[in-house]
Amino acid sequence: MITFPNAKINIGLHITEKRPDGFHNLESCFYPVGWSDVLEVIPAHEFSFSSSGIDIPGDPAKNLCVKAYELLKNDFALPPLAxxxxxxxxxxxxxxxxxxxxxxxxxxLNQVYNLQLPTETLENYARKLGSDCAFFIQNKPVYCYEKGDQFADISLSLKGKYIVLVYPNLHISTAEAYAGVRPQAPSVNLREALQRPLSEWRHCVQNDFEKGLFQKYPILPELKTLMYNQGAEYASMTGSGSTIYGIFEKEVNFQNILPQYTVWKGELTS
Structure with a gap:
């Protein structure tokens, strides 16, 4: 059986405080986009994990897909699979x-083995694997808070808009991103700001990671400016990584503008 794990963007991201457990509290809007991986599982005599495409650093046995399988296997008699x-x-x-x-x-796995786990249970398993893993269980626009693993409904739809994402071949670790940010109470109420017209977001919807990372990597603000020059209604860096996205009223072509970078574009469906 095959599934297609899709990416997400952050629309606004405030780092509000350092937690006693070493993590940070934040607030953001998580929004699904169509850029996807491909995951396949088939019955096998023994468990195995393999990958292709982009090289994944680290021990394959510690891949999050493997950890997800092992997490469920601890509680259910899952047979081996490839x-x-x-x-x-x-x-x-x-x-x-x-x-x-x-x-x-x-x-x-819940579907293949008919475990009949409800959404809330799947989200709780996902929280054990990573702070934003639980978002992808429901995979819909949400306002997130605490570690990014608690969610509240938000009235926001960009359905029919077009998005362009540019990855400038620059890997930024979470630790590097957090080293350049100072937690503080946000000056703007994000949930209220996102109810304003999209064209006003550039003035009030910010990603706190941009300040430090834009100084360190000049290509990032250059790409954001390019998005606006090409007609984006809103542009931002997403999460703590290096991808810059622009949201447009109409479809645009970036392939010929940035052939040296990885570019994905598509229509927003949520």
Whole structure:
């Protein structure tokens, strides 16, 4: 069986405080986009995990897809299977690609083995794998808070708009991103700001990681400016990674403008 773990963007991101457990509290709007990996599982005599596409650093046995399988196997008598991940969404790009892979593994196993786990239970399993993994269980626009793993409904739809995402072949680790940000109470109420017209977001919807990372990597503000020059209604860096996105009223072509970078574009459907 095959599934397609999709990426997400952050629309606004405030780092509000350092937690006693070493993590940070934040607030953001998580929004799904169509840039996707491909995950397949088939019955096998023994468990195996393999990947192709973008090279995934680290020990394959510690991949989040494997951890998701092991997490469920601890509680259910899952038979062995062969799992293959075609990695397409860039790594360290702020789009939650690895988190999506983990969440979609949980959902796929739930379906394949008819575990009948409800949404809330799947989200709780996902929270054990990573702070934003739980988002991908429902995979819809939400306002998120605390570690990014608690959600509240938000009245926001960009359905019919077009998005362009540019990954400038720059891997930014979470630790590097947090080193350049100072937690503080936001000066703007994000949920209220997102109810304003899209054209006004550039003045009030900000990603706190931009300040430090834009100084360190000049290509990032250059790409954001390019988005606006090409007609974007709103542009931003997403998450703590290096991907810059623009939201447009009409479809635009960036392939010939930035041939040296990884570019994805598509229509927003949520």
């Amino acid at each position: 799992m293959h991940l075609l990695k397409i969404v860039p790594i360290g790009a702020g789009m939650g690609g690895g988190s999506a892979d983990a969440a979609f593994t949980l959902m796929l």
